[in-house]
Amino acid sequence: MAPTQKELAKLAGVSSGTVSNVISGSTNVSERSRRKVLEAIKISNYQPNLIARSLKTNRTRTLGIVIPDITIPFFPKIIRGVECAARERGYFLVVLDSEGSPEREAEMFALLHAQRVEGILLVTTAADEITPERWNALTSRFPVVCVDRLPVGPDVDSVCVDDCGAAEMAISHLMGQGHTEIAAITGPLTLWNEQERLRGYRQALQKGGIPVDRSLIWRGSFDQDEVARLCQKGMLRPSSRPTALFATNGVTGLAALRSLYSVGLSTPRDFSFLTFDEVTVEDFFRPAITSVVQPTFDMGYRAVEVLLDRIEKPETKGSHKKVRLPATLIVRESSHTPLSIVETSNNSGRKNIESRRNHAIGNR
Numbered sequence: 001m002a003p004t005q006k007e008l009a010k011l012a013g014v015s016s017g018t019v020s021n022v023i024s025g026s027t028n029v030s031e032r033s034r035r036k037v038l039e040a041i042k043i044s045n046y047q048p049n050l051i052a053r054s055l056k057t058n059r060t061r062t063l064g065i066v067i068p069d070i071t072i073p074f075f076p077k078i079i080r081g082v083e084c085a086a087r088e089r090g091y092f093l094v095v096l097d098s099e100g101s102p103e104r105e106a107e108m109f110a111l112l113h114a115q116r117v118e119g120i121l122l123v124t125t126a127a128d129e130i131t132p133e134r135w136n137a138l139t140s141r142f143p144v145v146c147v148d149r150l151p152v153g154p155d156v157d158s159v160c161v162d163d164c165g166a167a168e169m170a171i172s173h174l175m176g177q178g179h180t181e182i183a184a185i186t187g188p189l190t191l192w193n194e195q196e197r198l199r200g201y202r203q204a205l206q207k208g209g210i211p212v213d214r215s216l217i218w219r220g221s222f223d224q225d226e227v228a229r230l231c232q233k234g235m236l237r238p239s240s241r242p243t244a245l246f247a248t249n250g251v252t253g254l255a256a257l258r259s260l261y262s263v264g265l266s267t268p269r270d271f272s273f274l275t276f277d278e279v280t281v282e283d284f285f286r287p288a289i290t291s292v293v294q295p296t297f298d299m300g301y302r303a304v305e306v307l308l309d310r311i312e313k314p315e316t317k318g319s320h321k322k323v324r325l326p327a328t329l330i331v332r333e334s335s336h337t338p339l340s341i342v343e344t345s346n347n348s349g350r351k352n353i354e355s356r357r358n359h360a361i362g363n364r
Helices: 005-012 016-024 031-044 050-057 074-088 102-114 132-139 163-176 192-207 224-235 250-262 296-312 339-362
Strands: 062-067 092-097 119-122 144-147 157-161 182-185 244-247 272-276 290-293 322-325 328-330
Touching: 005 016, 005 031, 016 031, 062 074, 062 102, 074 092, 074 296, 092 102, 102 119, 119 296, 144 296, 157 163, 157 296, 163 182, 163 192, 163 244, 163 272, 163 290, 163 328, 182 192, 182 224, 182 250, 224 250, 244 250, 250 272, 296 322
Parallel strands: 062 092, 062 119, 119 144, 144 157, 157 322, 182 244, 244 272, 272 290
Antiparallel strands: 290 328
16 A cells, blocks of 8 residues: 555655655755655655645646657657656656657647646657747647757747757868868758758858858758758769768768668768767667767756746746757767878879979989
8 A cells, every 4th residue: 555645754754744845846845855755755656646636736747748759769868867857856757759740749739738737848840840820829838948959930948959069060070080072961951950050060161261062061851761862962973972971960860871871882981971969770880970969868857957947937037048058079980081082192192202203303
């Protein structure tokens, strides 16, 4: 039989009122007492009556998160951070998959509203641009914080990395490897993040004194067939093939690699490769892939903090909060200098040596 709150208080060595305050999420509890109660809850496997509690307090202490595809390994990592932060603050989490559909995304919002969640974390589908009117319709019932993928248009509470700076760091690395012809394949530019990563790509080239070649910017999507078509069109002409390819997200990057490997190209033999996000199927790819790694757990954790500030401090209105976390560049074999650049460099060096030798003979 599950313990009562009175028995839980005895186990924790605190008053019944303290137990009630911890369970209801009251801030009028010391951190020491709160931890005692949480430990007692864990030991006794206490399960509060959520329906009775919500009727009494008019609060469910439940959060929702809507993601576009649970099968993409990047998103469960964010969910882990979300769940950890929610649990520490006494909230429960409902996870829903929109399957990349704006219509289903709206349905998930309606379902969460029916479940009386107190706030939502959203990784948007990016299938189309979210108008301010549509955004207001989605967020009129509860606070919403966008995580990772940010919509173009509405001003929102959001948590993601410094996309522009991270992309600039990636392209600077490739330029440091001797590349001057770097292609970029993007995800849908209906996402603010994708626009920022493309901006970082352009900035890095301009700072390095390399003109931005529009033909090397391949505007893609999350569709594998479209990514394959763009990559093979751009990479199967040896005379005009870029020496490096930068993918602005992991889904597009994985599709790009699979398509190019399928037609006999490999990295770094034929081209250097670098992608935003980890390509998690590492056993499939040899050599390993150079990646811009996002702090997924921290992104989820911080997003909950922003959301709970909106829920628990409704009086703090004002501008939307925008948290930007640093990303990390993990350099692996895929961004090593391709043989084509090495051979060009060696040939250039040999020509210079022969020129100097001939010049010396002529002066004898």
